[in-house]
Amino acid sequence: MKSRRQRGMSLIELLVVVSVLAILAAIGVPSYQQWVRNSRIRTAAESLQNGLRIARSEAAQRGSNVRFELTSATNASWEVCALNGGSTCEDAGATTITSYVASEGATGIELGVANAQGTLTTPLSLGIPANSGITFGSLGRPTSYGAKDLARIDVSSGVANDRSLITTISSGGMVRMCDPRLNTDTSPQGCTKL
Template identity: 35%
Template sequence: MLILRQPQRGVSLIELMVGLVIAAVLFALGAPNFSAFIQNSKIRNAAEAIQNGLSLARVEAVRRNANIQFVLGSSSSWTVGCQTAVADLDSDGVADCPSIIQTRLTAEGSTNAVVTTSEVVASTNAINAAPTFTSTLSFNSLGRVTSGTLPAGNNAIFDVSNPTGGTCAAESGVMRCLRVIVTSGGQVRMCDPALTRPSDPQAC
């Protein structure tokens, strides 16, 4: 016995229009959150890059047994290199301690990020009105920051924000601004100024 199948029915124009309207509404609702996510990712990219650059300078200082400096450029760009360049003394074709070991450009994922620096007295958390540190930190062969670029007992602060995306969460905004702290002992850590609980490992 033959069974007649019902012909398959396609999507009508009205159903298609309803589906497009629903998709447009969902997209409109999600667009602001997506935009904030993109702008926040630029802050994190810049902060992580600064943290990595500082860690690289510290490791290279210990490895090369020489003073290696981290120099913050415009926006979030930086350069790591030997404080005193040493030419190719062992004739292997490579400079023993080059003035530029590695660089990072602002265009590498953090075009809107803005970095401001400050020097803080660690014991009081007060900003030093006459800072030694402004944009350059030098690490010695023990991995400590040299006193000429950061006095003992003080911390170097790199605050990363994104004015294009909005104000920081610490100021009731939507941007998750981050901070990179370097102690005179050479410890490098990243934290979130908006977090205030002392027990939170991500808090500043």
């Protein structure tokens, strides 16, 4: 009599496959979560950088003061407005040019802001004072660096060992983003020179 061929998998083979898949998932999920957080940090930092560049460009094109202003104390939402005589985007007469809402891909991140660049290897304390922003004049340069004027914005997730990105605004109005973990001798994206 001929023996029949078995089809399919035995229970032990199935358990081995499921165990291997569970181990791979346990290894991969934390890396995936970190990748998602890093993507949100990058999205928020690029959004801030784009908003600052729009404000600078609009100020030069219009020949008047244009302000970039953070609109939330807890996330990377912002607004660019023509001031028309005021000092913040909330003042009467201010005209909104464009805005960004952080729920568009930059949720779950934290910001720290300062009116001086400081040491780029030292993280800023978190928190955004009301009406924090920077006003660009008709030459595309910041008009001042007062208590609520930005010169630096740190973007992070608040989770240890995640990356952070720093956006700086120079006195000439140039906007630059850098990674404080990278050395400028080995990477143009670095903040630090060792």
